[in-house]
Amino acid sequence: MTVADPSWAHPEPATSGIRLDLVPGEVLHALARGETDAITSPYLAGPVCASLWRRRSEQILATPADHLWVTRLIVDPDVVMPVGVAGFHGAPDETGMVEVGYRVDPVWRRRGYARGALEILIFEAQQHPDVKTVRATISPDNVPSISLVTAYGFVVNGEQWDDEDGLEIIYERDAA
Template sequence: MPNTTLPSVRFVRLGPAVFEALLAGDLATARTLTGVALSDWFLSDEVDWLWRMRLLQIAADPSAEDWVVRAAVTVPDGVAVGTGGFHGPPDAAGVVEMGYATDPAFRRRGYARAMVAALLDWAAAEPLAITVRATISPDNEASLATIAGYGFVHVGEQQDEQDDTEYLYERPTRSTG
């Protein structure tokens, strides 16, 4: 989605040592390891489940570390505004599922759209990634609006243990035309 008014973000790798520091409530170590001034939100209940889940995932499949959640940092000023990444490496069909979250202090400023644009660029640069998937609760109007205009097509529904019904949206990683 070409939109020059979007802020710009880059993703900074977190990884197991950072996840462990965050779970221990050690924001200073997490900041030192990333070189980014992570906010207190990175210690919140809103995201600590994610650190636990990704630690287990990386322990089971070390290759997942290259794909999973990273800090979303503004360019050029380097402010951590949220997280973005994929749920893991591409599956056998080349599908990668994206995920992103915005620190509440930075919501409604275009950062989620900037994260989606950066995730799509990331996926397009990965030869094994063929399709990007987004799963969104039908009542999550903000996320539905965030992906609008990026070429996602509603392809079905699934039941999620935590989120109940989710809509499935997909788009190719690269243009086919």
């Protein structure tokens, strides 16, 4: 498995059959334009995810190599539509840091999809020689997400203000 693979499988297929599939560029741009007939769920094509798609569309137009790293569809082979999205915010920065992000459709939450997606992202980061640090930034009131990342060795490394999400706590762990 490499970052260039169109689909990232769970590192332990017997544990989880989910995968993270690359969103084709034309689909990503269509979602950014608000076209909802793309290959996704009403949640992922709706207003909650609209700014994500616009941001990623602009990003891959400006930096095409980021397309392989950013937002992918969380696919469960037993479910007709993607159950969420997960990926990195971009390729590793100059220090070797990548930031993870994930969202699960509310209909599919509390079923292990975020956990499985995070496991795939950590595994993928570990396989890439340029990645040294994995980061997650989380709202202080998002207890489920905080519990998830801390269970995987992420520790607090500061806080930041995000214009879209407000105060975020920065969690980091070594990629290894």
